[in-house]
Amino acid sequence: MTRANTTKHLDRLEQLTAILKSEDALTSKMIAEELNISERTLFRDIGILRERGLPIEADKGRGGGIKLHRHWGVGRLSLESQEIIDLLISLAIAESMGPTLFMRNIDTVRQKLMASFSPKQKEKMHQLRKRIHVGEQASPDVLQSFSTKKQETKATIETLHHAFLFNRRLSIIYQDFYNQETQRDIEAHYLYLGFPVWYLLAWDYLRNDVRIFRYDRIKQADILPQEFTVRPLSDFHDILTKQNVRTL
Structure with a gap:
C-alpha cells in the first residue's frame, strides 16, 4: 500500500470512529454510503478498530445497527456553558460561509466536536443551532x-x-x-x-x-x-x- 493510500485509509478510520461516536446506531448500509465504500470494506475497517480496542457493538435483526458502547468516552471534552455557546456560534458562522478554502472539512470537524461532547451537551447543541441565524452584511x-x-x-x-x-x-x-x-x-x-x-x-x-x-x-x-x-x-x-x- 502506498503512503497516499495509507494516509487515506487512516483518515477513513478516523472518520468512521467519529461517525460511530457522534450518532445513534446506524446500519452498515448507511455508514458505507456516507464513507463511499462497500459494506465489505466497512466491516474490514470495523475489525481493525475493534483490534485497536474500540468497543463497537452490532445489534442484529430489524432496526439494529452499529455503534460504539454508550459509556465509551475517550477524548471527551469538558466545556463550560459559556464555552459551549461560543463554540456553537463560531461553528455556525463557519458553516454559513460554505465550502471556502479553509472550511472544506467542516462536516468532519463538526462530527469530531460532537463526538467529544456528552449526550446532554449534544442535545443542547442540536437545540441551540436552530436558534442561531445569519443574514446579509450590515448596511x-x-x-x-x-x-x-x-x-x-x-x-x-x-x-x-x-x-x-x-x-x-x-x-x-x-x-x-x-x-x-x-x-x-x-x-x-x-x-x-x-x-x-x-x-x-x-x-x-x-x-x-x-x-x-x-x-x-x-x-x-x-x-x-x-x-x-x-x-x-x-x-x-x-x-x-x-x-x-x-x-x-
Whole structure:
C-alpha cells in the first residue's frame, strides 16, 4: 500500500470512529454510503478498530445497527456553558460561509466536536443551532452607527448568552437610535448576525410584542428568575423577512 493510500485509509478510520461516536446506531448500509465504500470494506475497517480496542457493538435483526458502547468516552471534552455557546456560534458562522478554502472539512470537524461532547451537551447543541441565524452584511447606515469601541462589556455578553442558553428572562437597559435609554424585560429567543453586528430576536414585555435588539446598544443586562419556553420561529417571520435572514 502506498503512503497516499495509507494516509487515506487512516483518515477513513478516523472518520468512521467519529461517525460511530457522534450518532445513534446506524446500519452498515448507511455508514458505507456516507464513507463511499462497500459494506465489505466497512466491516474490514470495523475489525481493525475493534483490534485497536474500540468497543463497537452490532445489534442484529430489524432496526439494529452499529455503534460504539454508550459509556465509551475517550477524548471527551469538558466545556463550560459559556464555552459551549461560543463554540456553537463560531461553528455556525463557519458553516454559513460554505465550502471556502479553509472550511472544506467542516462536516468532519463538526462530527469530531460532537463526538467529544456528552449526550446532554449534544442535545443542547442540536437545540441551540436552530436558534442561531445569519443574514446579509450590515448596511452602510448600520455600520455608520456601529463601533467596536461602543461594544458591550464582556460581563454583559456573558449575561446575554447565559440567559439565551438557559431560557431565562432578562432585564436590560437599551439605548435606541436617538440615544434614549429605556428599561426592558425581554426573552432572548434567537440570535441573529448581520456581520459584524449581533442582534437578539426577543419578546419585549414593554411593547408586548416581538422586537429586535442590537447587542452594542444593550448597556446593561441582568438575569431574572423567570424562565420561558422558546417561541416558534414563525412568530418572528416579519423580522426575519425584513432582515433577509437564513437559518443555519
